[in-house]
Amino acid sequence: MKVKMLSRNPDNYVRETKLDLQRVPRNYDPTLHPFEVPREYVRALNATKLERVFAKPFLASLDGHRDGVNCLAKHPKSLATVLSGACDGEQWKMDAPAYGEEEEPLHTILGKTVYTGIDHHWKEAVFATCGQQVDIWDEQRTSPICSMTWGFDSISSVKFNPIETFLLGSCASDRNIVLYDMRQSTPLKKVILDMRTNTICWNPMEAFIFTAANEDYNLYTFDMCALDTPVMVHMDHVSAVLDVDYSPTGKEFVSASFDKSIRIFPVDKSRSREVYHTK
């Protein structure tokens, strides 16, 4: 007598190790899964919405200063170190776990003019200041190695290029952005905009791209090789953009504006991806 029995190979339905997922027998026949486009669209939409719902961007507030914080500096190699300076002259070094006041400066240099910006070289022991002109200083010296200027107006900020480290860019109050070459100690190029630029920031992944935060509520991403038109204009702020900084991945940057908001822009898009603000 022939007895018909079910015979199944356990290899087909038993998982190999207990660390694997359970096998789910599925039929991928498209007729069994209709309406692909609308279903995927709805799923994508829901995922985006939920991502927004569960996003908690605010991490912490670092208290301690008794006056308005005017400037901020990050440590390039350490994630936990942040230096901040207040309008009443206090400086704080936030270093996880502890933070405290800086005690005494190691070295004081007195200058003849007012300094409005400072930036350090990415590799060498050299830093640049700006005020009346752009000065390049050596750490050991008390007078600048070289001074560069193009025009008669004061310069508000200066930034070194992280990749081509001999390049620097500065923003002056006559609405221009000037690029300098440190090796030749001369200014290289200049671009004049409609309104004054507050700061610039170099892209850490693209050697010649920098973004300028302008007073006309926009940010302009320029390619140093072709300064006649910007690569991208980022428009979303409703008041003057005061500062800009790039993400280390080089794909996005964050901008702070006078309208009390912070926006995150992708490098290749003209609209912001995210906006943050406090009360």
Added chain:
Amino acid sequence: MSANRAAESLLALSQHEELVDLPEDYPLSASEDEGDSDGERKHQKLLETISSLGGKNRRKLAERSEASLKVSEFNVSSEGSGEKLVLADLLEPVKTSSSLATVKKQLNRVKSKKTVELPLNKEEVERARTPLEQEIFNLLHKNKQPVTDPLLTPVEKASLRAMSLEEAKMRRAELQRARALQSYYEARARREKKIKSKKYHRVMKKAKAKEALKEFEQLQKINPTAALEELEKIEKARMLERMSLKHQNSGKWAKSKAIMAKYDREARQAMQEQLAKNKELTQKLQVASESEEEEGGTEVEELLVPDAMHEAQMNADGPNPWMLRSCTSDAQEAEIQEDPEQLPEPLAHNVSESEGDERLVAEEEILLKEFEEKRSLRKRSELNQDAESVGSQETKDSISREVLFELRTLSQKLKENHQSRKQKASSVGTVPQVQREVPAPEEEEEALLLQRPERVQTLEELEELEKEGCLQNKELPRPVLEGHRLKKNPNNQTDSPKKKKKEQMIDLQNLLTTKSPSVKSLAVPTTIEELEGEAERDQKQMIKEAFAGDDVIRDFLKEKREAVEASKPQDVDLTLPGWGEWGGVGLRPSAKKRRRFLIKAPEGPPRKDKNLPNVIINEKRNIYAAAHQVRVLPYPFTHHRQFERTIQTPIGSTWNTQRAFQKLTTPKIVTKAGHIIKPIKAENVGYRSSSRSDLSVLQRNPKRLSAHHKKQLKKNSID
């Protein structure tokens, strides 16, 4: 002394200063005035310097923010220190003492010392100057009250001496507790006083009534005399109610509510509640105690003949079982079976329910009158009887029996009415909401009920039924009924062919099958055994009748047709009147011309819902999804079909294996938390970082890598 010296030196300085300041500060004056103005200016200067010695009203120092006199927004000038100093500022450390210093010190000393208070003479206080005062003092002395205002009165002193410390503490604690409790109570009372919610008050009232009742019963057991007093109180309330007729729905409020009662259920309920209250208050108490117990148990023992105002009473709820709807029929039946002694109130008019019930009203009135007559007869018989327990029970029984019987007959009549009307009416007509559900408490009903094996299907059969004369009530006004019949007939006739047509359409389609509701079935409760299903069936029937005008299938087909027509591409008509024929206001171009100029739209692809008769698939383009789709064919593709094929595959996990899904959805950039990303280096990408300073930044050739360069790359990667 030192001050004088300082002043002298100042004078000297100021004079010196003056000479320098003069040409800058003051405009050139005429030579004649020079002498006078000179003296004045000198004097002014002197005064200023002296006043600045005092230490107050000093000129504030200008803040040195930019270290320059000229401040402009466009530049930072490098001229720093051109500012002149003011002498007075430098003299700040030289503190001069004033001549009044000693006086000030004396004043401070005097203030700090405390004044000495002489104790008043005790005798002076207690001396009574006037006879009035004497009297007062005598009184105070008699009662051992203090004359002055000491810290502790003699009474308090005595009590203090009496108590020991512990006792005092305990007593204080007690007092504190009492005070605290009182405060809680006060707060609670204040809170409760503020509550305005009607629901809360209603609930409170009920609870209080219950409590009062309980207490009364207890009181009876414990203290019969007190119980008698309570009874008296109740009697008084009853007297008041009867005299004042407060709850008789005759006031302003009741009248306004009566107008609204037609439309508003809550108004009806409110009026009803008032009347119920009236009845409660005016109920007569039986003398014996057992009757009181019964009273406690049942609500109403007797009812007075209702006033004319009661006609306005609507009874959605209430002891009218045969007036209730079918859905609540079961509950009501149960109630009725429990309390058979509850006398139902006379049938009221259901004016609110529907206008069509006006016909019912007329018939019901007649029935009502009958019922009332019988009741009055019974009551008279009741009054003559003793109020003893046995007797009362008997009467109750008899009452109940009588009531039941009356109920039955009434219900009978109503049913007949109902039936007859139903026989004429089609289901499309008004729903006779009254008398649908009659409580059928007893088996005797069966014999009187109409029961037929087949259902009445057509008009003719109905007529036949009528002619059979199934217990027609001859009292009913015939012409009224006839009128109904005539009215209903045309409705019926128009409806039936329509329905038949509907059914035919559906049959033709042959796709949609409907369980055709037998619309002409009689909604008569058939047997007692089916009591449970009766309610549901009636409910369903009611719903069917209510929605009889709604044909969902037909509407859907219509909608689908419309959707199909709308989605079809429209034919373009390019005909212009005139041009070889007459054109004008009422003229149409000829058929030949129209045929020539009409551009028929090509038929599009077949719709997806063509073979699905119960589905409408919307094939419109979704704008929101289209916003995320591509507009221009991307670069590597040459034909849109290529692109579409690559895009067609869905990415979700429903359509792909897990691995494939993960690969398809890997993000472009993956970062690790806490990992520091350094700026890119030229060597990593294959660029040559030129160390030659004469080469400008632009002169690079990224494609060619020299051997040396490759070595460098390797070295860096190892590092």
